Amino acid sequence: MNVTAHPDSLTRSVEDYLKAIYRLSPEGRPASTRDIAHLLELSPPSVSGMVKRLSELGLLEHIPYRGAQLTEAGRSAALRMVRRHRLIEAYLVEFLGYSWDAVHAEAERLEHAVSDPLVERMAAALGHPSVDPHGDPIPATDGSIHELASTALADVATGRTVEIRRVDERDPERLRYLAARGLVPGGVVTLRDRQPFGGPVTVEVAGVRHVIGTELARVVLCGSEETQ
């Protein structure tokens, strides 16, 4: 235990588990077996087994029946993968003409294959960006990461004008839908209407109004409280 395995010896699977647990709780609280299984599309028993092995490797702290949380070693390995993923996405958009809805799947495979020097060369070519094409912050090599405070579009007060910061990256179709309406990081939107009982919101982007369902409005994150 507490071997703090050499980073290069981590398998794809292990890297995916660490990344999933980090995503489920960037703050470091324990993640449940069920949530990890759901995110990785695996069965709960598979996760149970792997969590046990990873805690023996010193990458996780596991309290049976209570959840798993990243150790320092685990967190740093996870952040290394997140950095890779987001830089690869940025690189593909900037230099290889990828659209923002296509990069996630490609990065998901490449992140396990690139070397650290290659990642740093890509970062340099990009001018060391701080966010990826979806607005997600890119961790530094030392593992520091600046999460900007943000409010879901669903929670913005009627009448306010805010800047879009960040959008969940995973569903390509959703990303195309958002891009077609100008709902991209850096885009400025005014909230014009909100229907009660969790109904849709109406936003105005570049003078055009769009009605956005609640589910979608919850994954579009905006600069908080930036009043017009």
Added chain:
Amino acid sequence: MNVTAHPDSLTRSVEDYLKAIYRLSPEGRPASTRDIAHLLELSPPSVSGMVKRLSELGLLEHIPYRGAQLTEAGRSAALRMVRRHRLIEAYLVEFLGYSWDAVHAEAERLEHAVSDPLVERMAAALGHPSVDPHGDPIPATDGSIHELASTALADVATGRTVEIRRVDERDPERLRYLAARGLVPGGVVTLRDRQPFGGPVTVEVAGVRHVIGTELARVVLCGSEETQ
């Protein structure tokens, strides 16, 4: 058998086996278990087992105790990997500042992770090159490949001036040694002296003479018979 497995379902291992067999015999003659094992740094029994599985998948033709050769499906999968490998190498040198001795190891991992569209985007960014940084020809998407006739530097007649075409890519140290002496694809050399009994050759590059051992002179391939 003869499933002609969907390309995306091939594992890293399978892709490496096919590439190895192609390298051992681009012409399609059977490759021996021993040679495959040696190239992949695996034990012969491991190769025996895998060869059996791959022939059941329709990627190889295997005659026990005689060797394995690629079927059409196997050859085309192998060439797809070779195309990826060489385009990745070219891309890393052209756009990410890699030196030619460092790209092989990086490409060896990336070739298993890139998608076909990414490979084609890289090819387009490069202007669809016909050779990689070591002078190795890049197969087309349809699997056609133009191997240029060439003569080993070790076999060039004394007094001839030839252009270097191609150098074995695998040993980084050897590549650095060659580059330091101008022995790179496109370089023009004149053979000044050859010692008998397999002794070293002396070549002149850009007015400077270098003595090159036989082993090295055998993996430097030159445009054949191009007299000054």
Added chain:
DNA sequence: CACGTATATTAGGCATTCCTAAACTTGAGA
């Protein structure tokens, strides 16, 4: 043509990573 060596294969095993089915733990509500 028999023999021995080089080469190849089969036998048996191990690590990884996944699965389903069965057993166990937790905690909320009757």
Added chain:
DNA sequence: TCTCAAGTTTAGGAATGCCTAATATACGTG
């Protein structure tokens, strides 16, 4: 407090891909 449903773990098993040891084949040479 007891019960039970949701969630978790253990048990047992399969596929991949590697290994070593033992066995089988092929073929050049005496």
